[in-house]
Amino acid sequence: MHVTIVFYGCVYVNRVSDQQRTELTSMKVVSAAESSVMMKMNDLTSTKHAMFRVCDVTKVYDMGEVQVQALRGINLELYEHEFVVLLGASGSGKSTLLNIWGGLDVPSSGSVHYHAQELTAASDTDRTRYRRDHVGFVFQFYNLIPSLTARENVELITEIAKSPMNAMDALDMVRMKDRANHFPAQLSGGEQQRVAIARAIAKNPTVLLCDEPTGALDVQTGILVLEAISRINRELGTTTAVITHNAVISRMANRVISLSDGMIAGIENNTERIDASELRW
Ligand SMILES: Nc1ncnc2c1ncn2[C@@H]1O[C@H](COP(=O)(O)OP(=O)(O)OP(=O)(O)O)[C@@H](O)[C@H]1O
Structure with missing residues (x-):
């Protein structure tokens, strides 16, 4: 027909x-x-089951005399358990989209659903609850509390989360259990980032959003961080989105979403994923 x-x-x-x-x-x-x-x-x-449905989303930052059009009509689904990489030039809208997925920001128009919940129609309180219960964030800079040990940094989250994992189990996922009693100043940048990842996953989030998680790290250290993120996606089934400028990293993803000037320039499915340990750049 x-x-x-x-x-x-x-x-x-x-x-x-x-x-x-x-x-x-x-x-x-x-x-x-x-x-x-x-x-x-x-x-x-x-x-595949869609976790996020993004429909006709635009984002305009109103700067008084100047308006910055960060997203210009994004239509996209993000599936449960998948690993996506967001690629694109600086200013193409990657962080804006990630922040909207994570409930940190709202679009100017269009809708975003997390399963049946329309985030774009949610109150601030409901969006905060959504963020607290479901979303783990990892940023380029680790923001650990210097006066707390690795374990205590993770416990800050496990003490308030609805169904957290054990802090030591979270540290084990990122291979940092042995360093649980060390303070951030006693850890390398990559080790601190792995503790930050343990903190992000300790609440058992359904989605892990990573904005340039290896941006401040050398290659070897970056690979250890990517291995930790990949292990979480594989073993816990956490839907994972990673922003990067490094096209090599896209080889470990299920799908690669390229953004250009606030629009989707392309979506590629990787038929063969490369293990993070095999990446080189
Ligand atoms: N809070 C804001 N106020 C005004 N403009 C903003 C704000 N956040 C982002 N922008 C603008 O929106 C556009 C998209 O920014 P965004 O940070 O999403 O891009 P990006 O692809 O993540 O860039 P980068 O790779 O450099 O981090 C840019 O032109 C940026 O200057």
Whole structure:
């Protein structure tokens, strides 16, 4: 069956019945937005479950006389348990998108769903709760508390989280259990970043968002950090998004999302993922 169809909005494919699914997959699409629709059609045939649905999202920073258009109509799904890398030139909108996923920021228009919850319609309190319960953040700089040991830094989170893991187990995931009683000043940059990752995962988040986690590290140390992030994705099933300027890192991802000037420039599926330990740059 061939149906001629024009899409004007976002179609949430998980909401269609099996019959509609079969019909939709046999449609012939003829619209200006053909490529983005085709992306959604491909999703119809997959068994992946979307964790995030980003629909027609824009972000404008209003700086008084100047308006900065950081995102210009993003349509994207992020699937449960996947590992994505966000690539793009400086200023292309990577951090803005990550912050919107993480509930740190809201778009100027469009919608973002986390499963059935529409983050863009949530109150500040609900967005804070969403962040606290579901999201782990890792940034370029580790922001550990200098007067607390590695273990105590992680326990800051385990003491307030709803269903945390044991702080020592979190440190073990990043191979820092042996250094649990050391203070940040007694640890290298890469070791501090691994403690920061342990702190981020200790609440058992469903999604781990990493903004340039290896940006301040040398190659060998960066690889150890990427191994830790990869292990968390593999063993805990935590959906993971990593921002980087380093295209080599994209080889360890399931999908590579490239941004350019606030738009998606391309999405690539990696048929073969490279283990973090094999990366070199
Ligand atoms: N708080 C803000 N106020 C005003 N403009 C902002 C703000 N945050 C980001 N921008 C602008 O939005 C655009 C996208 O920024 P964003 O930080 O998302 O890009 P990026 O791809 O993460 O860049 P980088 O790789 O350099 O971190 C840029 O032009 C930036 O200057």
